[in-house]
Amino acid sequence: MSPDRLDAxxxxxxxxxxxxxxxxxxxxxxxxxELAEPFAMSQPAIxxxxxVLERAGLISRGRDAQRRPRRLEAKPLARATEWxxxxxxxxxxNFRRLDAxxxxxxxxxxxxxxxxxKHSKR
Amino acid sequence: MENAGTFRVTTPTEREIAMTRVFDAPxxxxxxxxxxxxxVKRWLLGPPGWSMPVCxxxxxxxxxxxxxxxxxxxxEMGMGGVYREIVPQERLVCTELFDEAWxxxxxxxxTTLVEQGGRTTLLSTMLYESQEARDAVLxxxxxxxVAASYDRxxxxxxxxxxxxxxxxxGAP
Numbered sequence: 225m226s227p228d229r230l231d232a233x234x235x236x237x238x239x240x241x242x243x244x245x246x247x248x249x250x251x252x253x254x255x256x257x258e259l260a261e262p263f264a265m266s267q268p269a270i271x272x273x274x275x276v277l278e279r280a281g282l283i284s285r286g287r288d289a290q291r292r293p294r295r296l297e298a299k300p301l302a303r304a305t306e307w308x309x310x311x312x313x314x315x316x317x318n319f320r321r322l323d324a325x326x327x328x329x330x331x332x333x334x335x336x337x338x339x340x341x342k343h344s345k346r
Numbered sequence: 347m348e349n350a351g352t353f354r355v356t357t358p359t360e361r362e363i364a365m366t367r368v369f370d371a372p373x374x375x376x377x378x379x380x381x382x383x384x385x386v387k388r389w390l391l392g393p394p395g396w397s398m399p400v401c402x403x404x405x406x407x408x409x410x411x412x413x414x415x416x417x418x419x420x421x422e423m424g425m426g427g428v429y430r431e432i433v434p435q436e437r438l439v440c441t442e443l444f445d446e447a448w449x450x451x452x453x454x455x456x457t458t459l460v461e462q463g464g465r466t467t468l469l470s471t472m473l474y475e476s477q478e479a480r481d482a483v484l485x486x487x488x489x490x491x492v493a494a495s496y497d498r499x500x501x502x503x504x505x506x507x508x509x510x511x512x513x514x515x516g517a518p
Contacts, residue, residue: 231477234357234360234477234480234481234484235360235477237357237358238357238358248412252501264483298366305402307484307485308355308356308357308400308484311355311363311483311484312353312355314392314393315353315355315365316350316353316389317368317391317392317393318389318390318392319349319350319353319369319389320350321348321389321391322369322376322379322389323349323369323370324389325379325388326369326370326371326375326379327370327371329371329375329378329379329385330371330375333375343447
């Protein structure tokens with residue numbers, strides 16, 4: 225996939241309405257009217273969002289000439305997910321080490337507290 | 347480790363990356379782990395093979411920090427920035443710039459810590475100068491990503507989108 229296309233994918237995903245549309249399409253294809261229903265938005269406004277999604281390759285139009293149902297295109301979404309997932313894994317390694325370090329710090333504090341306690345009793 | 351499951355990475359706007367993660371420790375310890383050099387050096391390392399020989403932190407508004415990582419093969423990578431806002435144990439805002447930046451402009455990192463019942467939720471938001479810069483950072487995560495435990499990714503990709511396609515194609 226070209227970098228331009230990936231940028232388009234992320235730009236398309238940045239908008240909450242467009243993410244909601246994708247979530248709706250994940251459960252099956254739908255016409256523009258059906259997609260506009262749950263949103264307090266005019267059909268032209270929804271159509272604009274659909275155009276952005278279409279340009280990013282995230283959705284396509286079905287064969288039915290009357291309804292022109294939109295459906296989810298899984299591949300670009302999977303690519304975008306993969307990007308985020310690898311970035312996530314980079315940080316997950318760091319945070320796992322941080323978990324271990326925090327455990328050590330907590331244990332250290334606890335020991336110090338017990339020690340102080342002993343001293344103060346004397 | 348149960349906290350690993352609380353980790354989320356999102357792209358809330360075109361110029362941001364946000365991460366949230368829960369840690370099983372009070373936030374003063376998490377804050378220490380982010381601001382005391384001897385502690386930062388022990389976890390902020392990236393993939394295997396990297397160590398952090400330089401970690402200098404001048405923790406005051408306008409103060410600078412400087413990190414340098416070194417790989418076993420000799421390659422070095424440095425970055426640093428300036429603290430803009432410091433609320434002890436609660437909030438840190440700093441700039442970030444890599445020595446050999448592969449994306450344009452500085453980024454602004456905002457880290458907040460919220461403690462509840464002895465556990466701490468970290469929210470870290472990275473704001474980049476442009477969407478191109480943000481995407482370049484995401485891409486680099488991909489390049490650096492070690493080929494370890496991709497099982498869950500494979501599962502995720504296999505289940506979600508495939509299901510969507512089938513359903514979409516199967517509808518009248």
